[in-house]
Amino acid sequence: MTRVVIAPDSFKGTATAADAAAALAAGWRSVRAGDDLVERPMADGGEGTLDAFASSVPGAQRMPITVRGPVTDPVESSWVLLPDGTGVVELAATSGITLLDPLEPLDAHSAGFGEAIAAALEGGAERLLLGLGGSASSDGGTAALTVLGAWFLDASGAPVPLGNRGLAMLDRVDLTGLRPLPPGGAVILGDVTNPLLGPLGAAAIFGPQKGADAATVDVLEANLARLADLMPEQLQPYAAAPGAGAAGGTGFGLLAWGASMGGGAALVAQAVGLREAIDGADLVITGEGRFDGQSEAGKAPTVVAALARDAGAPTALVAGAITAEPRGFAASVALADLAGGGVAAMAEPLRWLEAAGAELARTRG
Known part of the structure; x- marks a missing residue:
């Protein structure tokens, strides 16, 4: 046999x-x-990551949630709690490109992903696996971090609008209110090594997949560069880190939060x-x-x-x-x-x- x-x-x-x-x-x-x-x-951190864990890990529990979708309309989603206390959250299931029609490259955001992370933390997750891939947004993860307690403010001290477009108004970043990582930390599951900026960055490589024409790619790039320049000085080098450009720069935001970068498919293979x-x-x-x-x-x-x-x-x-x-x-x-x-x-x-x-x-x- x-x-x-x-x-x-x-x-x-x-x-x-x-x-x-x-x-x-x-x-x-x-x-x-x-x-x-x-x-x-299997999965590599993008679409299907939750399904891979839910179907392959004995005792895995799918935890239903409702979050803001990539342009705020509600999305029925979930996260997965593993028997060892690890919470698995998938960006594609909360802020993904397949959830948005038509595409809105400047206004799509990652708030729903942040809400799913918050739900996992409030649900008792002691460690996080954060699947990146298939995003609709190019906001550098700012909307997700906003949900987790960060402030992205304009010159008057008001929060900038969610999405990449709002980053053009950014004047100050305050991360002091970010909720802490869980005790076991957070690992990013991703399959790309692109930095945040430049010819191989989030805007140039992935912007066109999200509906951006050449002029819009330039705007996305400029706004992400503004974000990187206004981040606390000690966090600015993360913009050049492999994987910082993943999911419209959400990799950069998560690295700034304190998450570590891991190979998506390899870590999923190990977990299942x-x-x-x-x-x-x-x-x-x-x-x-x-x-x-x-x-x-x-x-x-x-x-x-x-x-x-x-x-x-x-x-x-x-x-x-x-x-x-x-x-x-x-x-x-x-x-x-x-x-x-x-x-x-x-x-x-x-x-x-x-x-x-x-x-x-x-x-x-």
């Missing part, structure tokens, strides 16, 4: 990691019903016991919505493949589209190829994920 571990990330905007794993498993079973399949949905699950596996299947040049920079499929390689197991890759050479994978399947195009694959992602599972069972089983 073949033992197969199925550990995909979410196929962003089309299928959660848990649904993707279940579809791949169903496809495999349609060909090889007697095999031992272990599902371990992926290494132990892979031990003794004959094959590991992983995947994501798009496998491209950024995928090798610590994203979930690359982390999963590295763990499988250490365990001596081959890895198969499934992705909606594959636009970079899938080095290190024993097999690869693109849903776009199975479906006859990317649009068809995105229209019925679970159908084509199931087809990919069946294809792998026939060729690798």
Whole structure:
């Protein structure tokens, strides 16, 4: 009997990691019903992080909350409490780009993320894992920090409006009222290493994904630079830290709060016991919505493949589209190829994920 571990990330905007794993498993079973399949949905800190913890950690509790969405309209969301007292909070589930239509790059904010963090602290979380990725905003995390007790003030001493646009009015930053980190601290789960500012920063790289044209990118950059210049002097160097540009600069805000930066996919894999699950596996299947040049920079499929390689197991890759050479994978399947195009694959992602599972069972089983 073949033992197969199925550990995909979410196929962003089309299928959660848990649904993707279940579809791949169903496809495999349609060909090889007697095999031992272990599902371990993965995440890298972005969309699907809560689902990965909730489905893979025994005793995890999903805690429902209502927060302000990325432009203040209420959003039904949740955070996850792990048995060891760790609270997991996901920005994509509270202030994410998929929660906003149309996109509003200057006015979207991270307040809902801050409200979820506050709920976790008030719910007794002794340590925080903070998933960054998929944000709608470029506010440097200021709205989240405002919820946690910071003040971002204009020249008259009034709070500036939430969102990047308000940072143009910023005159003074007061972090003395920030609530403390929990006893076990806070770790940022993220999959990017971009700094806050510059050609590789939050505005330049991620602004266009949030609806910003070239002129708006310049405004986003200038306002984030103003924020960095007005932060307490000892915190200003965090603007250049790897990951400070994550989630519209929310990485910078969290570093200023005192959180530490961690590798998203690697920490999620550790938390869900992926290494132990892979031990003794004959094959590991992983995947994501798009496998491209950024995928090798610590994203979930690359982390999963590295763990499988250490365990001596081959890895198969499934992705909606594959636009970079899938080095290190024993097999690869693109849903776009199975479906006859990317649009068809995105229209019925679970159908084509199931087809990919069946294809792998026939060729690798």
